[in-house]
Amino acid sequence: MAVNKLFPNADKAVSDVFDGATIMIGGFGSYGGLPINLIVALAKQGANDLTVIANMGGVGLELSSRIKPGGYQDHGILFKNGQVKKFIGSVPALGGMPPTSPLEKLYNEGKVEMETVPQGTLAERIRCGAGGLGGFYTRAGVGTVVAKGKETKIINGKEYIFELPLYADFALIKAHKADTLGNLVYRKTARCFNPVMAMAAKTTIVEVDEVVPVGQLDPEAIITPHVYVHRIVEARR
């Protein structure tokens, strides 16, 4: 039989994340789809100089209750801890919130690098990396600051920007159920960036609501096939 992918807890699953690693964090940015247990474990584990790739920068525990009553921990904690060297994402901070998220504070102090990427381009750069492709042309960002320093090309009379693939050493993702092989299904909009990120990392670590025996997931409805999943943690939230 093949490797056992089941880990007893989130701490064990992220124990070998190294200083300087590139980490993709799944979800859309807020509660649903965010691998909260893995994030908290990574904050405890303490790896530094991380490059974090995520759709949003996280609002931090204090502001999170504006999104969900009671609040929740998000990847803001990694910025608060000073573990992050660089952030790549589409919404580092929310314009509709006060400028007090951990990432925005750090950015304003000049203590974190930032690459802001249109959300569709972010998804496609990750998929591009996952698919072993070298890059692609998109119209999103033409004539804006996003085009700065990038190659452009006229294709069928329209201007496009060249964008490069993204990869990660680790992807921390959230799924609804995993079978013990590592096949995944998601729940509602908690799917979002999780499946694309799962495909683009050397080591994909997933937290799930429930682990089920092999054969329990409908082969037609599996969203992430098991070849993309390396570690599974069952973690209630």
Added chain:
Amino acid sequence: MAVNKLFPNADKAVSDVFDGATIMIGGFGSYGGLPINLIVALAKQGANDLTVIANMGGVGLELSSRIKPGGYQDHGILFKNGQVKKFIGSVPALGGMPPTSPLEKLYNEGKVEMETVPQGTLAERIRCGAGGLGGFYTRAGVGTVVAKGKETKIINGKEYIFELPLYADFALIKAHKADTLGNLVYRKTARCFNPVMAMAAKTTIVEVDEVVPVGQLDPEAIITPHVYVHRIVEARR
């Protein structure tokens, strides 16, 4: 309420295919996943000068019994009828079969144009068109005839070929079930090229084993959302 997408039969569903149209034909090439009823209807309808985009060229009725006992009609009939000006695909003819498929005969007589594309590049060019992107770089085909006349680029020290998106006026596809809105699910490997082609055509026409009421398909398991589907025909085979 929105448009009624249900058509009474395949003939009605393809009636407005025009001379010179670009047609994507779903499936992998052989029986499973091939929109056989729509193909036969298009052969009857008689549109000419078509550009056909499909993974395989079809073997034709005579050779088809080597694939499936009893044989079946495939898009070979469109070549046999002389309806096709150009074929774009990854396997115009099978090397393991005699050179008597309708497309191969036509090609050897110099009566059809052909663009042979690696299968992964074919899938990605269609997805690229579907996603409104301008093109992408792939390593498939580097150093081969496929690279001829194409721009190449060194990305992270490796050579890549530039490939352009593909689009179609019509996609003829096969799904297992549609709801009346046009949401689709597929069955086993009959999925293959159908979902990507469904997304890349101005008008997507699907033949299904069964039409079900809205709400009957699991929202987590719908593979093709209804915005991609314009006409539905329930057709047994």
Added chain:
Amino acid sequence: MKSRLDEQTIALRAAREFADGAVVNLGYGMPGLCANFIPEGRTVYFQSENGMLGYGSLAADAEKDYEMINASDQPVTPLPGMSFFDSGIAFDMIRGGHIDVVVLGAYQVSENGDLANWGRPGRGATGMGGGMDLAVGAKRVIVTMLHTTKEGEPRIVKNCTYPLTARQCVNLIITDLAVIEVAERGLILKETAPGWTAPEIQDLTEAKLTPDKDLKEIEL
């Protein structure tokens, strides 16, 4: 009596633009409210860039599911025929031209339809989210916003001074004061808020507005 439309009313007016059967994406903030104002007798399919098609209105407190949110992080309700997909597919749909209408918020719109909706002075860390993809991918771009800043500065300007989302992408602007079409020949003032005159609205607008020959009060 002169009045400004509130956010709910702006959203209601914007929702009138949704044709029967339209596929509509609602941007961050105020546009999200449009889901509650679909015109009677029409079916609209709301798409959300976090991977959802065909959701219903905003969820009431009792039924909030934080794994079923729109792109503004607000829980929404399910409808029959809806589907879920990943962010990659969500943006294929957007860039691929399958969104009939997108409603976006804005900081500024220029007279030729340039849109600036994601960055403002002093907030260097805010991002564009899906706005750039939506602005180039959707068939029609409607902007909903307040006509002026808190300080009374015009938001409809000759040239955007805030960072751009996309050039020449806006088709219709709906503010608390007016409905304005972005046409080849410039900005056409189509409707005014109750009690407001065209010159009064022009005074709060940097770009030149041309009153439509059928200029009327917004009917609600």
Added chain:
Amino acid sequence: MKSRLDEQTIALRAAREFADGAVVNLGYGMPGLCANFIPEGRTVYFQSENGMLGYGSLAADAEKDYEMINASDQPVTPLPGMSFFDSGIAFDMIRGGHIDVVVLGAYQVSENGDLANWGRPGRGATGMGGGMDLAVGAKRVIVTMLHTTKEGEPRIVKNCTYPLTARQCVNLIITDLAVIEVAERGLILKETAPGWTAPEIQDLTEAKLTPDKDLKEIEL
């Protein structure tokens, strides 16, 4: 007694290369047979470029489902834990480096591992299928083929004369006569078919073969 391996035996020998837990893609034709010869005690996950992971052996006549085929159009059997996906995702998986081993047929392999497996003289309409993607994407490329053409011409050559699939991609060649490793220093003859000597095999090979220090007969 001198004998050549038959197709089933070539496939059986190739399947020995599959490590426990390996993800394996089987090319058109002879490689498809490998699904029937997984070594005892190992688990192998077969991926097929038409969108399937984790299928079982070839289906017997009674259980053939023509909507569940491998890339050679042969019905295969289901296994628990399998999944289906579309061609786009199938090739993401392939180019993205998730295939541990691909077994491909070939017309020619050159001494530096160039592969020609899709076109031959007089058959201008055959195509490369997924071979080019698999050859650049898989971690290890094994070729199974007959050592010579029907006319007795060598297929293992100095330079391929047939159209290429990919350059320097082949790691191991398994023929009816030999097992040959493509190494930095050239082609290493590792195993011979029963009764065949290294010089006899070299005679049927255009490229230079270096007998391995542990050269042995193929054990079956």
